[in-house]
Amino acid sequence: MQKATHLLATDLDGTLVGNKESLLMLLDFYKEQTYKVSLIYITGRHYKSALSLIKEENLPVPDVLITDVGTAIYSGHSLQEDLEWKQRLEQSWVPKHIEVIANGLQGLTSQNLPVTNRCSYYATDAAVVETLRETLEKAEIPHKLIYSGGRDVDILPMESGKGQALQYILDKYQLNNAKLLVAGDSGNDIEMLTMGFPSVIVGNAQAELLEQAEHSFVYRATKEYAAGIHEAWQHFYKE
Ligand code: GLC
Ligand code: MG
Numbered sequence: 209m210q211k212a213t214h215l216l217a218t219d220l221d222g223t224l225v226g227n228k229e230s231l232l233m234l235l236d237f238y239k240e241q242t243y244k245v246s247l248i249y250i251t252g253r254h255y256k257s258a259l260s261l262i263k264e265e266n267l268p269v270p271d272v273l274i275t276d277v278g279t280a281i282y283s284g285h286s287l288q289e290d291l292e293w294k295q296r297l298e299q300s301w302v303p304k305h306i307e308v309i310a311n312g313l314q315g316l317t318s319q320n321l322p323v324t325n326r327c328s329y330y331a332t333d334a335a336v337v338e339t340l341r342e343t344l345e346k347a348e349i350p351h352k353l354i355y356s357g358g359r360d361v362d363i364l365p366m367e368s369g370k371g372q373a374l375q376y377i378l379d380k381y382q383l384n385n386a387k388l389l390v391a392g393d394s395g396n397d398i399e400m401l402t403m404g405f406p407s408v409i410v411g412n413a414q415a416e417l418l419e420q421a422e423h424s425f426v427y428r429a430t431k432e433y434a435a436g437i438h439e440a441w442q443h444f445y446k447e
Pocket of ligand 2: 219220221222223392393394
């Protein structure tokens, strides 16, 4: 990973995954290049769920797998958990306290995840999400709240998130000079798409992403899913 020259840091559901034909086309395109493109998957799924998706969709095993909206990182051949990241996030993380607050609000349903590194809920009413945000702030609980797809509410440790996890990996493996493309389709991708790296919002993106302000480094693809990534790769890195 240290010597990677080209990197694709991509969300899975709705971005790399969603159209099999486009996915094969993108992977073939990368194989034809004279350089190797290293892969970083950055997903909202938890580890086991991400692995099932990788298997089901026959995705290449990535060099780095970032799960749980940037709250857990796995790397190397056997995808070992990055304990430095884990410990860093645990410092000011109080999931039990957050659960008590969320349980006291109507309109939030727990996602019942097998992890404690984030607290995730379903909510269809944006007003409930705002109440949750205010209550957490009033209680001075360090956190990051992300609402995506009009359905998923993720409460994460303050120092985490898809963008911060990506930056941690770029620093750790000294990849800040590599040619990088960041790709996403929904609200939990906003942080990593707006860090200033060449980025793409794929054509099928959720409204919450399409409504974001324009940035010169964010390319809005007309094509969907992996074909949108291919379109953006050519936009930024055509040789
Ligand atoms: C994925 C995860 C879910 C999370 C959502 C948004 O769908 O499975 O737990 O809330 O992404 O980040
Ligand atoms: Mg997605």
